[in-house]
Amino acid sequence: MTVAERRTSPIRFEVLARAGEGSRARAGRLETPHGVVETPIFMPVGTHATVKTLDPDDLREVGATIVLSNTYHLSIRPGHERIARLGGLHRFMAWDRPILTDSGGFQVVSLGGMRRVTEEGVRFRSHLDGTLIDYTPEHATAVQEALGSDIAVCLDEPVPPGSSSREEVAAATERTHRWARRCLDAHTRPEQALFGIIQGGLEPDLRTSSTRAISELPFDGICIGGLAGDETPAQRRAALDVVIPLLEDDPRPRYLMGLGSPMDLLDAVDAGVDMFDSVLPARVARNATLWVPGGRINIRNARYLDDPRPVQDDCPCRLCRSFSRAYLAHLMRADEMLGYRLATCHNLTFTLDFMSKIRSSIRAGTFSRTMQELRATRAGTQSAESGLEGRVQSE
């Protein structure tokens, strides 16, 4: 019996309501050492221990209850041991609510130049200075323990779901399982939760065996990895419809990594997912795209230069309650940092408000109707946008 098998979970997850009516959507409550998170939830991404352009007050104002930070980036700069000496990640970034750190697997595989994956781990060159780095399950676990996040995630080996061969997917999935056990064995911090990651690409049988392999282990939550990449929405949904039924009686939260466009979030909630993260809302904001109920606004369009209206009527965000479209259009053209911050505040407010509407409707037993209404407004962006952006889990 390993340490992991004996441990008591530092988090508590409770399903409060189920949508029913043919939907697997559910509303829940996740208690963590730094506070409660209502699910389904979207986590803004703070790659360098800051959600780009925002401060912690902004994050609270947009409605964030939990943020994700990137293990790989922080381990390289400023260094996880430095953050530990400074009192941990919460104190470092002055965020007193829950933090989930990702495993680093996606970044290591996507950012690392000259990488080589072996059974031991991943050897690659730092994206900053080219230093050779050995990233192993044990190292990823130690980094996250040093950071002191509420929820740590196992190192995995994700592969592009739509463009990988069955052999590649199978090998990466099997290795992910072995690494998951090594992460569990390496993990020692009792007040930190640890989530395992299901792989299996778009192959139903591999998804099935991966779901079984990961859910058998004493993780505190289950990540669904290897999606939100180059697959189609239908392929993603098919994979979820393999995974989620197998977890029907599993009491743990389900987290789909890297998904961020509102319509994609809605569909994954319907499939039974509880947690999400992506840089998408913030990144498109910095590129001058504002999400609104009718679709989206590209504020660089000349028509907005004289538009005195807010970006979205009745939006409570810092942008919409004080400023016109014309002012934001001016700030973007003048490359003023305030513009990027205001646009980010808006898109994150939009996204978190969208999730809040979904939660309320599940609890009220009206999810099916709300889903129809939200789809009808074509809120925010379609899958096409997240597809173009690829999986965007750090920046």
Added chain:
Amino acid sequence: MTVAERRTSPIRFEVLARAGEGSRARAGRLETPHGVVETPIFMPVGTHATVKTLDPDDLREVGATIVLSNTYHLSIRPGHERIARLGGLHRFMAWDRPILTDSGGFQVVSLGGMRRVTEEGVRFRSHLDGTLIDYTPEHATAVQEALGSDIAVCLDEPVPPGSSSREEVAAATERTHRWARRCLDAHTRPEQALFGIIQGGLEPDLRTSSTRAISELPFDGICIGGLAGDETPAQRRAALDVVIPLLEDDPRPRYLMGLGSPMDLLDAVDAGVDMFDSVLPARVARNATLWVPGGRINIRNARYLDDPRPVQDDCPCRLCRSFSRAYLAHLMRADEMLGYRLATCHNLTFTLDFMSKIRSSIRAGTFSRTMQELRATRAGTQSAESGLEGRVQSE
């Protein structure tokens, strides 16, 4: 009798206390259409209708009671007529406190490529797209009326004080006087104050005649121009000691354009100046220099990477109350926008707090002692820094 000579001032200035003891420092109260400003005051600069990296809540939090915005930049982008259609500059930038707009003279003379100064005005090419622009006293006045600032400033022809010949200074000074009268004649907005600008370089007799010429006209306030450039602090003080005694019985506020380092501000207050502006505190902040009572901190220095202390103990700013030097050092190295904003919040809080200390001491009759103490701490930067930066009145 021109319109200007008949007008009633839309602002009211009252001297509340004088330092005495050989100092000409004074504490005053300036009432404007958008609120009261206590003097001596420092005005943060919002070149593109935003003080770089800050929003209006940040500005209130750092203690700003009035901001300066740049007439020239706004006239080119987004355009003063557009801002007028959108309800004026206050509404455009969501700043409900006083705004002073500069004349554009400094920018026209320093930024304009291929400029040609004639009696009519300045013809130059836009720094954005090369368009030919005729900038005249009448145009500068019309632009500021369209912006709707509380205080407008006459178009002048500044020349570098330390490196211009007497003939150049004399010609520019005489032209500035003629343009001042044209601005007065052109000005029609009764709720907007208009300030005239004294020139005269470092020549005592030209400063004297310019002070007399400008103070004879019915302006609402007196700017002291052509300083905060390439002169030494001693040369600047000598020029002020010519100008200010001539204004001894003048009831209007005195505004020295373009000065921003704390020691320079202190000396100019001692000489009898009431109002200041500069981009310096914000610009050096974005370059990672933080002003503190003991001097300054370059947060890019490696020693701060592990420093858990705030930049300045007991500082109430957004940076110091939540974050360590180590976190700011990390943000700057990662080129994260939050770092530039936090550093700007700090330097502006420092500067405005410095001015507040000066005001209190004048009212309490302890200015001389406070001046000695502030000089002893070598607070912030010395003239050398503002000299290196040159006159920095827009960005």
